[in-house]
Amino acid sequence: xxxxxxxxxxxxxxxxxxxxxxxxxxxxxxxxxxxxxxxxxxxxxxxxxxxxxxxxxxxxxxxxxxxxxxxxxxxxxxxxxxxxxxxxxxxxxxxxxxxxxxxxxxxxxxxxxxxxxxxxxxxxxxxxxxxxxxxxxxxxxxxxxxxxxxxxxxxxxxxxxxxxxxxxxxxxxxxxxxxxxxxxxxxxxxxxxxxxxxxxxxxxxxxxxxxxxxxxxxxxxxxxxxxxxxxxxxxxxxxxxxxxxxxxxxxxxxxxxxxxxxxxxxxxxxxxxxxxxxxxxxxxxxxxxxxxxxxxxxxxxxxxxxxxxxxxxxxxxxxxxxxxxxxxxxxxxxxxxxxxxxxxxxxxxxxxxxxxxxxxxxxxxxxxxxxxxxxxxxxxxxxxxxxx
Amino acid sequence: xxxxxxxxxxxxxxxxxxxxxxxxxxxxxxxxxxxxxxxxxxxxxxxxxxxxxxxxxxxxxxxxxxxxxxxxxxxxxxxxxxxxxxxxxxxxxxxxxxxxxxxxxxxxxxxxxxxxxxxxxxxxxxxxxxxxxxxxxxxxxxxxxxxxxxxxxxxxxxxxxxxxxxxxxxxxxxxxxxxxxxxxxxxxxxxxxxxxxxxxxxxxxxxxxxxxxxxxxxxxxxxxxxxxxxxxxxxxxxxxxxxxxxxxxxxxxxxxxxxxxxxxxxxxxxxxxxxxxxxxxxxxxxxxxxxxxxxxxxxxxxxxxxxxxxxxxxxxxxxxxxxxxxxxxxxxxxxxxxxxxxxxxxxxxxxxxxxxxxxxxxxxxxxxxxxxxxxxxxxxxxxxxxxx
Numbered sequence: 001x002x003x004x005x006x007x008x009x010x011x012x013x014x015x016x017x018x019x020x021x022x023x024x025x026x027x028x029x030x031x032x033x034x035x036x037x038x039x040x041x042x043x044x045x046x047x048x049x050x051x052x053x054x055x056x057x058x059x060x061x062x063x064x065x066x067x068x069x070x071x072x073x074x075x076x077x078x079x080x081x082x083x084x085x086x087x088x089x090x091x092x093x094x095x096x097x098x099x100x101x102x103x104x105x106x107x108x109x110x111x112x113x114x115x116x117x118x119x120x121x122x123x124x125x126x127x128x129x130x131x132x133x134x135x136x137x138x139x140x141x142x143x144x145x146x147x148x149x150x151x152x153x154x155x156x157x158x159x160x161x162x163x164x165x166x167x168x169x170x171x172x173x174x175x176x177x178x179x180x181x182x183x184x185x186x187x188x189x190x191x192x193x194x195x196x197x198x199x200x201x202x203x204x205x206x207x208x209x210x211x212x213x214x215x216x217x218x219x220x221x222x223x224x225x226x227x228x229x230x231x232x233x234x235x236x237x238x239x240x241x242x243x244x245x246x247x248x249x250x251x252x253x254x255x256x257x258x259x260x261x262x263x264x265x266x267x268x269x270x271x272x273x274x275x276x277x278x279x280x281x282x283x284x285x286x287x288x289x290x291x292x293x294x295x296x297x298x299x300x301x302x303x304x305x306x307x308x309x310x311x312x313x314x315x316x317x318x319x320x321x322x323x324x325x326x327x328x329x330x331x332x333x334x335x336x337x338x339x340x341x342x343x344x345x346x347x348x349x350x351x352x353x354x355x356x357x358x359x360x361x362x363x364x365x366x367x368x369x370x371x372x373x374x375x376x377x378x379x380x381x382x383x384x385x386x387x388x
Numbered sequence: 389x390x391x392x393x394x395x396x397x398x399x400x401x402x403x404x405x406x407x408x409x410x411x412x413x414x415x416x417x418x419x420x421x422x423x424x425x426x427x428x429x430x431x432x433x434x435x436x437x438x439x440x441x442x443x444x445x446x447x448x449x450x451x452x453x454x455x456x457x458x459x460x461x462x463x464x465x466x467x468x469x470x471x472x473x474x475x476x477x478x479x480x481x482x483x484x485x486x487x488x489x490x491x492x493x494x495x496x497x498x499x500x501x502x503x504x505x506x507x508x509x510x511x512x513x514x515x516x517x518x519x520x521x522x523x524x525x526x527x528x529x530x531x532x533x534x535x536x537x538x539x540x541x542x543x544x545x546x547x548x549x550x551x552x553x554x555x556x557x558x559x560x561x562x563x564x565x566x567x568x569x570x571x572x573x574x575x576x577x578x579x580x581x582x583x584x585x586x587x588x589x590x591x592x593x594x595x596x597x598x599x600x601x602x603x604x605x606x607x608x609x610x611x612x613x614x615x616x617x618x619x620x621x622x623x624x625x626x627x628x629x630x631x632x633x634x635x636x637x638x639x640x641x642x643x644x645x646x647x648x649x650x651x652x653x654x655x656x657x658x659x660x661x662x663x664x665x666x667x668x669x670x671x672x673x674x675x676x677x678x679x680x681x682x683x684x685x686x687x688x689x690x691x692x693x694x695x696x697x698x699x700x701x702x703x704x705x706x707x708x709x710x711x712x713x714x715x716x717x718x719x720x721x722x723x724x725x726x727x728x729x730x731x732x733x734x735x736x737x738x739x740x741x742x743x744x745x746x747x748x749x750x751x752x753x754x755x756x757x758x759x760x761x762x763x764x765x766x767x768x769x770x771x772x773x774x775x776x
């Protein structure tokens with residue numbers, strides 16, 4: 001079981017803080033955007049005497065309400081096609097457990113959300129990475145590259161759209177390519193759409209919109225980023241494939257129920273005004289612009305412009321991203337501050353890739369983000385392993 | 389993946405309710421005891437702007453406070469030996485994933501909590517049941533019986549104490565036997581102590597108290613039953629074995645964090661007055677007495693007197709417990725009521741066992757419990773598959 005690349009540097013950050021150094025956390029997708037007061041109040045005002053188990057698939061009232069949310073984003077569902085999960089994490093776990101046997105293979109464009117690895121290990125599933133390159137802004141590899149990796153044990157393709165860690169937003173053409181592959185080879189398409197609301201420019205194309213893939217597509221969703229409600233641990237496992245749903249429900253029953261409190265919060269969130277996301281999206285967009293501009297202005301740094309989510313991957317003029325990120329916490333400070341980044345190595349399945357790349361989550365306000373970029377710019381001048 | 393024996397009859401119960409029949413739920417361990425208002429208020433009054441991820445191991449303040457709880461029940465811990473989990477369910481999952489490889493074997497006295505099976509399937513682990521008999525009140529099988537089952541692939545013994553589904557409370561001698569076996573054969577001892585507070589008569593002996601087993605024992609715990617807080621989904625994975633802790637923490641990091649809301653609730657619960665459990669325990673004890681007396685007074689029924697938890701297994705004069713429990717919901721009512729029970733077959737790993745046994749959870753007040761017993765008594769007269 002590999003350690004989380006996002007969390008493994010935490011002890012170094014704790015040490016830095018003990019030394020009185022403030023740490024700008026660009027390492028983890030914990031948004032600073034306030035959770036809407038209305039949905040926090042819904043939990044506060046909920047009246048019950050016993051904090052009971054919910055239905056294993058989640059409260060029916062919540063699932064029915066979620067149908068209206070998905071309707072608004074162009075996904076037509078029945079509430080019975082939704083299983084509420086403990087975060088998006090559990091939705092991914094259910095997908096691996098319900099659709100795959102130990103020894104089966106899944107293809108995942110790399111760099112990818114590192115915890116897919118953890119869930120694959122837990123399910124005994126083998127991850128076959130397919131490399132997307134920073135030079136193309138992390139576009140989907142083409143069909144023939146996928147087909148080179150497909151074996152009789154290949155059972156699924158996993159995408160995250162818009163992507164964590166790259167911020168890449170898949171185009172209509174790319175989604176159609178994925179449809180062609182999964183139909184031709186009878187594969188599942190696991191689509192993690194945690195960042196659906198955060199697209200800048202292009203329209204988000206959900207895998208659930210791909211006609212003719214009803215038996216193939218599993219949507220893994222979460223309210224964590226959408227409403228800045230990461231601690232709630234509420235997500236959803238969604239599919240129109242009845243057999244997969246029935247199997248996933250057995251895993252859901254084994255763990256009894258998803259958390260009750262945050263289901264109340266999630267249900268209340270459906271009543272947020274339609275323009276709720278406009279403000280949040282505008283904020284993330286302006287942060288992205290600051291981040292990408294600042295990064296590309298640094299000598300030897302390249303950062304493609306991400307189309308969604310709140311992550312970017314940058315290539316830095318450094319020898320080793322893991323060492324650099326640790327050095328930032330252990331040995332560096334600038335005006336009593338430092339910055340915490342996620343080494344990109346942990347997001348690649350192929351050994352040796354990403355050694356001069358880092359992931360940055362733009363989850364801080366623009367002032368802090370600019371200050372963090374000042375830190376990084378200075379650090380790149382001082383770092384002993386710089387390659388410029 | 390097997391369906392949950394506790395939840396698989398739910399659709400029949402829903403149908404019964406649509407027909408206007410009230411269902412006494414003795415099928416699931418959802419206590420009717422009110423969650424203490426003080427701890428619900430702690431959540432209501434918590435002040436924060438962002439519902440953030442917590443530490444993957446849970447909030448440090450909560451873990452430190454839990455140390456004082458365990459101290460009171462005679463378990464001496466450091467907060468770093470505790471990982472907060474999403475319910476006891478996740479603690480069990482972490483145990484299977486962190487300690488066992490696919491193909492490894494665990495020995496579990498049967499009947500056992502059915503979801504152990506689900507978590508074993510998910511981890512690729514093989515369950516070897518060792519039969520405890522209703523005729524001895526479900527006492528621990530003796531040492532030689534265990535040794536007959538031990539192979540080079542045996543890695544752990546799983547116990548639940550006091551037991552779900554039997555209510556059996558292991559004696560000091562039985563715990564010492566388990567210690568002898570795990571030390572002699574270098575096995576893990578997974579001890580699920582969800583019902584620690586609910587012991588009637590004998591003192592609860594935690595596996596954590598067994599000297600010399602620091603490397604062997606993993607405690608799986610939960611606040612669900614203790615504080616009637618099942619929907620919170622907060623438990624704990626506890627061990628003094630550093631390697632196991634480090635591995636479990638990686639699985640904890642992969643799923644990011646346990647639910648934030650119920651951690652607040654769990655932390656507040658440590659401040660409940662020391663006599664909080666006295667009242668709850670007295671209530672369960674008086675219910676147990678009603679249940680066991682009523683059952684044993686029915687013709688052809690035998691129910692051993694359970695020493696803890698809030699479950700009992702009864703032997704009924706019926707042909708098939710699964711059919712009987714379904715029939716109760718589909719075809720029977722008495723004064724517009726029926727009763728929902730869990731067929732014991734789902735709690736046995738050995739095929740064919742438990743066919744004339746059911747599990748009853750005494751989670752209703754004594755009036756309802758008596759009414760439910762009236763239903764059952766009448767049902768046993770009417771059931772076409774009765775064997776008397």
